[in-house]
Amino acid sequence: MGSHESRDERHNHNPFAEGNVLPATIPTEHIKGMIVNKQGPLCFSCHPDLEKGIPGGKSKHQPVLAGECTNCHSPHKAKLKGLLLATSPDLCLNCHKDLKTKMGKEKAHQPAARDCLRCHVPHVSPQAALMSQAIQPLCGECHDSKSATFGKAHISIDAAVMNCRNCHDPHASKNPKFFKNVIHPPFAGGRARTAISSASKDARHRV
Numbered sequence: 001m002g003s004h005e006s007r008d009e010r011h012n013h014n015p016f017a018e019g020n021v022l023p024a025t026i027p028t029e030h031i032k033g034m035i036v037n038k039q040g041p042l043c044f045s046c047h048p049d050l051e052k053g054i055p056g057g058k059s060k061h062q063p064v065l066a067g068e069c070t071n072c073h074s075p076h077k078a079k080l081k082g083l084l085l086a087t088s089p090d091l092c093l094n095c096h097k098d099l100k101t102k103m104g105k106e107k108a109h110q111p112a113a114r115d116c117l118r119c120h121v122p123h124v125s126p127q128a129a130l131m132s133q134a135i136q137p138l139c140g141e142c143h144d145s146k147s148a149t150f151g152k153a154h155i156s157i158d159a160a161v162m163n164c165r166n167c168h169d170p171h172a173s174k175n176p177k178f179f180k181n182v183i184h185p186p187f188a189g190g191r192a193r194t195a196i197s198s199a200s201k202d203a204r205h206r207v
């Protein structure tokens with residue numbers, strides 16, 4: 001293999017493990033890394049299913065669109081599954097620096113602090129924000145929308161019609177309930193339930 005790295009890591013990229021590196025790495029002065037084509041087309045030549053899924057996705061990870069696969073993956077070998085360069089959330093926060101700062105200064109949502117892949121997929125998604133599924137069932141995996149406490153806190157609004165992110169920050173917040181910095185004043189002051197209750201009483205008296 002000459003000057004190439006030894007195959008002593010837990011996970012090896014198949015072309016590298018098989019010693020079949022020349023088809024991908026031929027010295028050229030035009031492309032970084034002496035590869036025969038840009039990363040995107042080169043990687044998609046062996047991963048066509050990923051490329052085919054991109055056009056139909058509602059949200060797409062920018063490094064995937066830019067063909068910057070080595071931002072997250074090693075092209076040769078890695079100790080981590082998927083040839084990842086680091087584990088989540090460290091790998092993700094290496095690019096999402098503003099989010100890293102926010103999570104460091106404020107109360108971090110525990111799923112976000114543990115693993116971004118708990119809620120997101122890394123390449124392309126049929127949902128917004130690279131979410132792994134629609135927001136209601138996603139949040140519902142941890143938050144029981146059928147419970148009495150949930151109903152009381154959300155003034156009995158049907159969870160199926162909610163967009164949790166309209167009011168809550170899914171990553172971090174200064175508020176213990178993860179409210180966004182700008183929220184509807186009645187909710188912020190806990191007055192929404194009282195206002196609706198009063199309106200309901202008035203309606204009953206008028207009947």
